[in-house]
Amino acid sequence: MNARDLLPEPPQSDELFVTFANTLEFTNGIPTDHVAEPAALLAWLKENGLISERGRAGESARLHRDPREGERRMERFRYLRNLVHAIADRVNDGHPPTRDQVRDLNHILRHGLHYHQLVSEADGARYSVSQVGDHLDQARATIASSLANFLAQDDPHRLHTCANEGCREIFIDRSPTGRRRWCDMRVCGNRAKVARHRSRARGLPAKANAH
Numbered sequence: 714m715n716a717r718d719l720l721p722e723p724p725q726s727d728e729l730f731v732t733f734a735n736t737l738e739f740t741n742g743i744p745t746d747h748v749a750e751p752a753a754l755l756a757w758l759k760e761n762g763l764i765s766e767r768g769r770a771g772e773s774a775r776l777h778r779d780p781r782e783g784e785r786r787m788e789r790f791r792y793l794r795n796l797v798h799a800i801a802d803r804v805n806d807g808h809p810p811t812r813d814q815v816r817d818l819n820h821i822l823r824h825g826l827h828y829h830q831l832v833s834e835a836d837g838a839r840y841s842v843s844q845v846g847d848h849l850d851q852a853r854a855t856i857a858s859s860l861a862n863f864l865a866q867d868d869p870h871r872l873h874t875c876a877n878e879g880c881r882e883i884f885i886d887r888s889p890t891g892r893r894r895w896c897d898m899r900v901c902g903n904r905a906k907v908a909r910h911r912s913r914a915r916g917l918p919a920k921a922n923a924h
């Protein structure tokens with residue numbers, strides 16, 4: 714492999730829904746869930762500014778006291794993560810999200826209730842947003858909003874699922890064409906090229922998963 718074949722990677726997107734979707738990471742098709750436990754999920758939410766330290770500590774104690782509730786809440790986040798992957802797959806294939814997917818996304822968004830208020834401060838007044846209700850549903854709705862906003866306002870055709878079947882990482886390609894097929898040309902793209910080269914060398918067609 715010649716180093717000149719490899720293009721520099723554009724900067725990685727930091728859209729919230731992309732970061733969240735990729736907390737389920739695949740290596741050769743084997744999944745690793747980086748937020749498999751309530752503690753890991755809460756730490757991730759805190760890191761990404763979706764919950765305060767006080768909120769994190771409170772939810773952590775609550776979910777620890779009630780493991781069944783903990784599992785229910787984990788399931789809601791997994792549901793959203795699967796939905797993000799499913800929508801990304803649709804968009805990657807050149808289709809808009811299905812009606813059911815839009816309905817599911819809107820259902821999650823409805824739990825992100827907030828109101829605006831004017832807050833008086835020493836040096837004047839500040840217009841602020843206050844959230845209503847459950848910390849975790851709020852956080853989940855914020856992740857869902859980032860996807861909804863992206864689909865409505867950005868270039869959905871830039872949203873891709875890595876063409877390496879064993880990887881399936883979600884990414885947004887901000888390059889001029891927006892048609893990059895692999896999450897990382899140096900890793901997944903390179904692997905695909907090597908597989909294709911080997912198949913050719915043996916006179917066999919390239920495997921379906923080695924685009």
Ligand SMILES: [Zn+2]
Binds near residue numbers: 875876895896897
């Ligand atoms: Zn990949």
